[in-house]
Amino acid sequence: MGIDFEPLFSDLAGNMKASEIRELLKLTAKPDIISFAGGLPNPEAFPIEEIREIADEVLTEYGTVALQYGATEGVTQFRDWLKEDYAKEGEFHDGDDLVITNGSQQALDLLGKILLNDGDKVVAEAPTYLGGSNAFMVYGCDIVHVEMDDEGMKIDELEETLRRLNKAGKLPKFLYVIPTFQNPEGVTMPDHRRKQLLEIVYQYDDLLIMEDNPYGRLRFEGEPQHSIKSLDHEGRVLSMKTLSKILVPGFRIGVVTGPEELVQKMIFAKQSADLCSPPFNQFVAWKYMEYGYVEKQIKLICEMYKRKRDLMLKAMDEHMPDGMTWTRPLGGMFLWATIKGGINTDKLFFKALEKNVAFVVGRPFYTDGRGTDSMRLNFSYSEDDIIDEGIERLAATIREELVNHQRKEEYPAHP
């Protein structure tokens, strides 16, 4: 009697891919495992007492408004505060608009919804944040990857890619970039390259940049770079930020600013997507920013994550075998490691699980099958005192696999 649902599902449903990472993460939920797999902020840093105090105040002062339906674009006081704050960094201009989303993920989805048709192209870093590429691909687009070096997207390859696509009548709708402490690589694009990126984009009449900037405030050292949005003078850049990493993820607050017409269309799309984001959460976030708690909090998080990054890098230096390379991020939550010598990290993942250590495999960060020689390691979540042990276990797994692999190459079982 059961209904066969498969033929009922839409074309968009057919474009949806299961998150492989999500499935793998389930396997890492064992008691003794040391996991560098997740992408979570460290809950030890959550400002629970400040939230308690503010939540109480919001209920007293704004209860009936904060608990009612709100405007689709977000709570006015919160938006006004953010506009002023963003203007200081050159990120909010006259005519710009601003919308509060359910985390940056909703911004990515709405962008896909309002801009992408089946067969459209989107340029993204190789590797890129898979939550972004997956959200866009639901709407049928193809991701065109552009290689990175230690300064982010390679400019000459980008130039060449755009020229080729444009010639074929397939100019992308936009570039999707995470220029600061990129997910998954952790690298940062310096100002001079951001300017080059803009100049290239300006060569095409209707090309946009989506700047995803979740980790920008988590800088442990080095000079801050300007956001691409603040360097843009043609209204080509839409900026996505989030409070998930500087307040808490559990309030689900993303902030989008960009060309007014684009943001207005996002608000329009959000109206039928969910009417509005929870006003209560926005009121709490507003007061948290207004009272300056956020600055104290960023300082605390940066100290904590820097310590953990240092511990991880030190352990990597000590334990990892030759032929392994990794990034040395100046902020954020991740580093990216690559193994030379033919080891497949999809397989390595299960070997590592046997030794009670986990990472995220590299392949899902590409849409073209690359990345099987790489892995993402998260340093923000683990306790300080298990990082060395975890990296040692991982290094031992890799060393064993390298030996096995070499043996197989020297004495192939089936020549």
Next chain:
Amino acid sequence: MGIDFEPLFSDLAGNMKASEIRELLKLTAKPDIISFAGGLPNPEAFPIEEIREIADEVLTEYGTVALQYGATEGVTQFRDWLKEDYAKEGEFHDGDDLVITNGSQQALDLLGKILLNDGDKVVAEAPTYLGGSNAFMVYGCDIVHVEMDDEGMKIDELEETLRRLNKAGKLPKFLYVIPTFQNPEGVTMPDHRRKQLLEIVYQYDDLLIMEDNPYGRLRFEGEPQHSIKSLDHEGRVLSMKTLSKILVPGFRIGVVTGPEELVQKMIFAKQSADLCSPPFNQFVAWKYMEYGYVEKQIKLICEMYKRKRDLMLKAMDEHMPDGMTWTRPLGGMFLWATIKGGINTDKLFFKALEKNVAFVVGRPFYTDGRGTDSMRLNFSYSEDDIIDEGIERLAATIREELVNHQRKEEYPAHP
């Protein structure tokens, strides 16, 4: 220099309609206006003290989990509590699944996304909730309206409509119905018709019912009807509920249960749409339900809304001219009034504004231009002591328009 965004927007963006009601509501934000236009729960009933107490507890007991990213399908403890509660009403069966959404609106959007292709048909009541029809139409579907009487969707017209569509190879993907205290009409479908509805749907192999039930618990009098979901024995019905009307709208919590394969696909779609709904809000909602506060609250709301409905009906009876008819809802937040005699409520709206009273015009609740003789009146939001005055102003406006209209018919200016 400005970019021309219009050609960049997607086909889906082209399907998005501005909410006319939203635009009209802006006009009603004048100080002296008595507005029956909105669709808001009454904030005087918000359980602010209970929320304060529970928020505090959640931060103490579950802080690090409630403020972290959560599972896409929702907070486990909350989902488990709801499943058990729904099972008591026969609304949760083995193999059913449950997902927490950002209000019912997100459920409507996700359903459209996973089920509807361009040109697909959806059957809905005439009139229907425009947040539903608009969300579906973003995905390119056509709404096929079926007339209602005072027991909801007319069964013979439904039967005939389905037969006709099926013959044309255009069987709808689903029926969208709000069987209890319908928005906008306020009428309720009795059990016997719910069963008839199911029997008709069972005649087609792959036809589903989406049961939107936001007001079900707001019954002021009369016997509760069974939900269509609880009467279904073929797994054809997906049920959408919300905490917006029995807790607060500002937490944005919708609850969907239905055929497992369908709900799983919604969870899948939600993952790329926004990762998860705010866990903090779900924890508060869970405790609010678990402690039984919700039952106390429903009692309080029903008393308040019943009083307001009675005041409105009494005022209607007293002031409205002949030729005007309206529904007498047994619960919910709205009644629906129709004016015989050629008055167009789109025009009447502005005349009423001049007299400082507002309603929602009928047309947006249809997708085919009907409804210009009707209006929706909300009774949940207004203060008790202005309801009579507001209805009196509205009646005066209608009476004037009827006279003007009659005069024009008798002495037409341009024959």
